[in-house]
């Protein structure tokens with residue numbers, strides 16, 4: 001017998017498995033599977049279970065993370081990613097460690113041949129890469145675009161920062177410093193412009209009062225409500 005099941009309060013089934021190559025205790029979490037504690041061959045199963053009990057809080061937190069990841073898109077060989085400027089494909093290759101290389105239209109992210117794309121660590125790594133790619137695109141594109149729109153419509157602002165936040169597309173401070181989200185690079189240009197114009201209107205009107213909406217609506221040709229609805233269909237984050 002090489003594995004044994006236990007029940008852990010608040011988690012349910014936990015499998016302790018002996019592995020001849022294991023030198024220490026590790027916990028493996030996979031979507032849709034019970035947590036697995038891998039222990040060295042000569043260790044007693046009970047020790048593995050006790051380790052899981054000690055790490056219960058850690059397991060609960062990470063299971064929740066995995067759940068949110070599996071609810072969002074899974075990137076794999078059949079499911080690439082596209083920003084406004086680049087396409088990223090994911091591929092298994094005969095290599096030892098992950099590489100990202102320039103490819104036609106964007107990038108190719110290469111993984112070792114035995115990579116399991118349902119592994120949350122792999123998805124985490126992909127998201128990290130995509131976020132950095134979006135950040136680079138945003139830094140190259142947004143400053144000029146904001147300057148253009150500001151000049152065209154006669155707005156003045158101080159600083160522009162590009163950020164990766166999960167709550168909003170943009171913001172404008174009392175000092176007219178504008179923050180824009182790197183995820184604007186996933187939107188079509190007219191929606192990204194809509195967000196920029198929204199923030200530029202805040203350099204004149206600080207709240208979302210009647211005057212603010214009247215100004216913004218005028219700048220987007222009476223389409224504020226329609227554009228707002230469209231924007232809401234996009235999730236911030238990957």
Ligand SMILES: [Zn+2]
Nearest residue numbers: 198199202208
């Ligand atoms: Zn606003």
